[in-house]
Amino acid sequence: MLDSKPSVLIIGLGLIGASLGKALRHAGTAFVYGSDQQSNVPEVALTFGVIDEVVENLANLKEVDVIVMAVPVKAIASVLTNINHLLPTVKVLTDVGSVKGAVVKQVEEVLGELPAYFVPGHPIAGAEKSGVGAANVELFDKHLHILTPLPQSSPAAVDLLTQLWSSVGADVVTMDVERHDEVLAATSHLPHLLAFSLVDTLARESDNREIFRYAAGGFRDFTRIAASDPTMWHDVFLTNQDATLKILRKFQSDLAMLEHAIETSDGELLKTVFHRSKSARDYFTQVLEQREKGVSFSAITDYTP
Amino acid sequence: MLDSKPSVLIIGLGLIGASLGKALRHAGTAFVYGSDQQSNVPEVALTFGVIDEVVENLANLKEVDVIVMAVPVKAIASVLTNINHLLPTVKVLTDVGSVKGAVVKQVEEVLGELPAYFVPGHPIAGAEKSGVGAANVELFDKHLHILTPLPQSSPAAVDLLTQLWSSVGADVVTMDVERHDEVLAATSHLPHLLAFSLVDTLARESDNREIFRYAAGGFRDFTRIAASDPTMWHDVFLTNQDATLKILRKFQSDLAMLEHAIETSDGELLKTVFHRSKSARDYFTQVLEQREKGVSFSAITDYTP
Numbered sequence: 001m002l003d004s005k006p007s008v009l010i011i012g013l014g015l016i017g018a019s020l021g022k023a024l025r026h027a028g029t030a031f032v033y034g035s036d037q038q039s040n041v042p043e044v045a046l047t048f049g050v051i052d053e054v055v056e057n058l059a060n061l062k063e064v065d066v067i068v069m070a071v072p073v074k075a076i077a078s079v080l081t082n083i084n085h086l087l088p089t090v091k092v093l094t095d096v097g098s099v100k101g102a103v104v105k106q107v108e109e110v111l112g113e114l115p116a117y118f119v120p121g122h123p124i125a126g127a128e129k130s131g132v133g134a135a136n137v138e139l140f141d142k143h144l145h146i147l148t149p150l151p152q153s154s155p156a157a158v159d160l161l162t163q164l165w166s167s168v169g170a171d172v173v174t175m176d177v178e179r180h181d182e183v184l185a186a187t188s189h190l191p192h193l194l195a196f197s198l199v200d201t202l203a204r205e206s207d208n209r210e211i212f213r214y215a216a217g218g219f220r221d222f223t224r225i226a227a228s229d230p231t232m233w234h235d236v237f238l239t240n241q242d243a244t245l246k247i248l249r250k251f252q253s254d255l256a257m258l259e260h261a262i263e264t265s266d267g268e269l270l271k272t273v274f275h276r277s278k279s280a281r282d283y284f285t286q287v288l289e290q291r292e293k294g295v296s297f298s299a300i301t302d303y304t305p
Numbered sequence: 306m307l308d309s310k311p312s313v314l315i316i317g318l319g320l321i322g323a324s325l326g327k328a329l330r331h332a333g334t335a336f337v338y339g340s341d342q343q344s345n346v347p348e349v350a351l352t353f354g355v356i357d358e359v360v361e362n363l364a365n366l367k368e369v370d371v372i373v374m375a376v377p378v379k380a381i382a383s384v385l386t387n388i389n390h391l392l393p394t395v396k397v398l399t400d401v402g403s404v405k406g407a408v409v410k411q412v413e414e415v416l417g418e419l420p421a422y423f424v425p426g427h428p429i430a431g432a433e434k435s436g437v438g439a440a441n442v443e444l445f446d447k448h449l450h451i452l453t454p455l456p457q458s459s460p461a462a463v464d465l466l467t468q469l470w471s472s473v474g475a476d477v478v479t480m481d482v483e484r485h486d487e488v489l490a491a492t493s494h495l496p497h498l499l500a501f502s503l504v505d506t507l508a509r510e511s512d513n514r515e516i517f518r519y520a521a522g523g524f525r526d527f528t529r530i531a532a533s534d535p536t537m538w539h540d541v542f543l544t545n546q547d548a549t550l551k552i553l554r555k556f557q558s559d560l561a562m563l564e565h566a567i568e569t570s571d572g573e574l575l576k577t578v579f580h581r582s583k584s585a586r587d588y589f590t591q592v593l594e595q596r597e598k599g600v601s602f603s604a605i606t607d608y609t610p
Contacts, residue, residue: 124521144519186507187520191527193563194499196582201552201559202491203585212589213602214449215492216429218530220593222496225523226586230579237567237575247506248564252557254506258498259553262542270542274535277501280508281531284517288525297518 006065006091006160009033009055011079013045015127016096017070018135021050023168026137030164033064037071041132050135058082066164069095073102074235080110087111092157093118098184098232100148100177102239116154119161122146122180123170130229141169142294148177171297185243189236190251193244195226196233311370311396311465314338314360316384318350320432321401322375323440326355328473331442335469338369342376346437355440363387371469374400378407379540385415392416397462398423403489403537405453405482407544421459424466427451427485428475435534446474447599453482476602490548494541495556498549500531501538 008030010017017034024030034042034051035058042054055061064086069079076095087093093115097103100120108114124144127134145165149158162172175183202211237244261269291297313335315322322339329335339347339356340363347359360366364387372395374384381400392398398420402408405425413419429449432439450470454463467477480488507516542549566574596602 124519126521126523143521146519183516183519186510186516187524191503191524194503194560195527196579197560197563198496198499198556199585199589200578200582201556203581204559205491205555211488211491212585213592214429214451214488215589216431216448218431218533219492219496220589221526221529222500223586223589224526226582227590228523228583230576230583233579234572234575238570238572241567241570245564245567248560248567250510251503251506252560252564255499255502255553255557258502259550259557262546262550262553265543265546267539267543270539271535273505274501274538276508277505277531278533278535280504280517281528284504284520284525284528285532287518 005029005031006164007031007033007063008066008068008164009035009061009064009083009086010051010068010070011035011058011083012037012070012075013041013050013132014070015130015134015136015139016123016125017068018045018048018050018132019125019137019139020068020070020096020123020168021045022048022135022137023140024164025049025052027167029167030066033061036132045132045135048132048135050132059085061086063089065090066092066160067094069093069097071095072232072235073097073099073239076103077106077110080107087115087117090117092161094121094161096121096123098122098188098236099240100180104150104177114150114152116152117157118150119153119157120148120150120177121161121165122148122184123165128224128227138169140165142291143170144291144297145170145172146180147172147174148180149174150177171291173297181240181243182247185240186247189240189244190247192225192228192233193237193248194251195223199223199226310334310336311469312336312338312368313371313373313469314340314366314369314388314391315356315373315375316340316363316388317342317375317380318346318355318437319375320435320439320441320444321428321430322373323350323353323355323437324430324442324444325373325375325401325428325473326350327353327440327442328445329469330354330357332472334472335371338366341437350437350440353437353440355437364390366391368394370395371397371465372399374398374402376400377537377540378402378404378544381408381411382415385412392420392422395422397466399426399466401426401428403427403493403541404545405485409455409482419455419457421457422462423455424458424462425453425455425482426466426470427453427489428470433529433532443474445470447596448475449596449602450475450477451485452477452479453485454479455482476596478602486545486548487552490545491552494545494549495552497530497533497538498542498553499556500528504528504531 013036021032032051033055034045035055045051318341326337337356338360339350340360350356430444
């Protein structure tokens with residue numbers, strides 16, 4: 001697939017960055033340099049087989065083919081200022097952020113333009129654990145990787161990036177930046193907001209010492225995402241405001257309808273909504289089962305409610 | 306523990322009823338009669354080792370020590386009319402419904418009083434699968450079973466019921482009916498409503514064919530409970546209206562506060578809520594881990610936010 005083994009610099013060796021490094025090395029498809037804000041992390045990463053070479057000071061690195069900024073969305077601008085000297089010879093600059101519009105904006109502001117080698121990306125993968133110690137060589141296997149190429153992005157850059165992510169098992173799809181931020185607002189950002197909000201509502205009840213002790217498995221599943229990193233999610237909501245608010249308001253309006261149905265004992269409406277929802281949820285389960293079997297994204301059957 | 310092996314009639318051999326029958330037989334602590342609205346189910350239950358004896362027609366059963374009504378909340382009244390002849394000699398009448406106030410109301414209406422042998426109950430256990438085929442001998446092991454004895458309930462009835470549920474591994478706790486319905490509204494009914502509502506909101510988006518294809522594991526966990534039985538949940542919301550509406554409105558008001566924080570870029574408020582929520586969620590994880598290790602309910606450390 002790849003003509004020669006490209007060099008990849010991963011900046012930020014958290015769960016995503018470290019897993020990508022480990023997976024690329026495992027696949028034998030890249031030589032991996034690793035850098036992190038915390039000075040001891042790259043050495044740990046080297047020990048864990050996550051990277052081939054530690055980059056202590058980015059200024060000392062002369063040239064690299066691909067740069068992956070695996071940092072929180074709001075940290076992109078400061079990362080860019082540290083890699084300016086590498087950009088003239090780079091083939092691909094990408095990221096892994098949950099919001100794409102805000103990343104594009106920072107690149108344009110710092111670099112003064114959107115270069116042809118810049119291709120934003122977002123792996124739809126995660127885990128409960130975080131940090132370099134949680135690096136998982138299979139994290140991206142059979143998972144979607146969404147690329148959001150810009151009009152300026154060169155086909156060669158998109159192609160090289162697609163090959164790299166495919167080499168670690170990811171199912172690479174493309175969509176435009178705005179659509180990505182809407183889809184993720186609905187399927188990820190809103191659910192996280194609801195989970196954080198519900199757990200906080202219950203925790204602040206005067207009888208909080210008791211209430212969680214009665215909760216069961218369903219509550220555990222429902223609130224698992226409320227254990228995610230607060231800082232990362234703070235960044236997501238502040239950088240994807242419009243799309244999050246749009247779907248949040250739609251949700252609030254639909255929830256108010258259910259509130260009214262409970263209030264007025266409108267059993268028919270409740271049944272209709274619950275059946276429609278169960279059917280959609282069952283469809284989603286099938287989608288995930290197909291994906292776990294390795295069925296590619298484009299081959300998955302569409303859903304008509 | 307039990308002086309002699311009591312006879313237990315389980316009416317309704319779905320997941321909960323069938324699992325209880327199987328677990329009691331496995332523990333050797335009861336002789337189990339089984340009855341179900343669907344005439345073929347008790348025979349299947351007998352084959353699966355869920356019951357000792359099929360009761361085709363309740364009218365033909367002469368006497369039994371304990372009756373467990375394992376049916377949806379709204380079906381309690383009609384079950385009661387079929388077991389009237391057994392009540393003069395019964396030691397315990399109980400149920401397993403997710404709402405307790407509505408069950409008590411039906412018993413009082415049908416029987417004209419709240420008898421001393423009546424002790425409502427609710428096992429905090431469940432599974433994704435349903436029906437007699439999903440019977441699981443370990444379903445209640447290390448799980449809470451909430452009894453809500455009434456002022457009229459006799460200590461002997463509470464004691465016998467506690468022994469039976471303890472014999473299948475359950476951690477039996479008691480609370481009053483109103484408190485049960487409030488706690489469950491917060492930790493179970495509201496999360497189910499939110500999951501059903503969110504999945505429905507997304508399914509009705511014009512681009513529903515696409516949106517679920519991009520969702521990941523976090524969304525799967527968050528929406529798992531939206532695959533639950535629509536009819537059962539319809540019953541729950543219509544029989545626990547007041548408590549559900551009360552906590553729902555508190556949630557809506559807290560969510561509106563987060564909406565406003567996103568709108569006004571109030572990062573401090575978002576961080577405060579997310580951190581508080583993560584901390585409460587992490588505490589809840591510890592509670593569940595302790596319970597899974599067999600730490601009893603009363604020994605679990607309390608939570609102070």
